Amino acid sequence: MERSRNSTKSVLRSQLECEFARDGIEPLAKQLLEISPTTAETTDLRNPRRVIRAIERVRSGSVDPTYTPSKSTHSPFDHYIVGLMIKRAVLHARIVERLIQWTKMDGNKRSNHFYIRDIRLRITLLVQLVIRK
Template sequence: MNCSAHFIVGPTASGKSAAAQYIAEREGQLIVSADSMNLYRGMDIGTAKPGADERNKVDYAGIDLAEPTEKFSVAAYLEAVRPAFESGREVIVSGGTGLYIKCLTEGFDDVPPENAELRIELESLDVHSLEQRAKEDAPGLYESLTEDDRQNPRRLIRILEKKHGGSPAARPSKSWDSKPRSTVVGLHVEREELHKRIAQRVEKMYAVGLLEEARELSQLELSPTALQAIGYAEAFAVLNGEFTVEEAKERTIVRTRQLAKRQMTWFRNQLNVEWINTADYPTKEKLAEAVSGFWKKLGPTKIQM
């Protein structure tokens, strides 16, 4: 495939989606979402999916690809977004699912599909949920961990991947190791500011109807990924009388912070990222201008599919 795209990556709540939307509205690009939760239909509020107004102004791919009752593999995602790159239009890829970005920029052939899907599912869990999963799925391996390791998400994910076979999906394949890494643009947000944005996002989710959306979803036989998704698991707990709303909000904030930290670790270790410090650009317009400027300097990234 002889196609290319401009990439914008970053942790959740960093402003990458808003920047991509702003640029695409003015320049006419198609946006490919690289977010593993945006692909589920009916999971809109808790995933901060682009709304109807935004999608009326800009064409999107990689959104609403599957029912929340279904499992959806990385291979299926790549096949679903392929037409966007073959359309002949300029494309922006925006998202925080590092494995999707990695596969788009360096190829998918040597990545075990089941492990890739498992990694995405496990990275959506907090330490408590990972610990419970490890106790159930890999009790022997769990018992071999030290007390410190039982509170370490990476250790817990590692034993679950080992239990389910193959090498961890997060480990670069030989094919990845042999390929030069493309440089993509990323948004860096200072920790205190990112935590503030995450808290504001969670408050907004509840204000605009997360519990009502979760109530509708709870009538379905949801996939494990949907059941354990950040924000939704806590909303389901409120509906079941297990959490108060305030407890659910707080846990969602904690899990989202943990996710943001894992995302940044992935980007630093697995990609070449030209970071833009968002604090240097006080408005959405200024930030979008900076992103466009970096894209012009770097040029588009070749898509490996």
């Protein structure tokens, strides 16, 4: 059963690809609009691969031609806005304090505490923050 369905799909795809090569995308787009307007709405009708795949799916029965996707405005996920709730001056002071502590560490602690690339980035950012202050 599965093998015959796959061979039917490949025959259908070959036919559609031949139609595209011969006539272009417009007749295929019209065909999709006729057999399933709802699928055509959600398909990029300028993209031959997508149009061919959509026609193939509708004709093979793997998609209901009358199916309309729900366009809910409500997200199915909970989302949160995360941000710092601290005054900028306090944040800068803490950063400078950490920079001072970091410079007082001996070499072994410092190298174990940060990666070299991370250190360069942090120093650059911290120096810029101190200069702006």
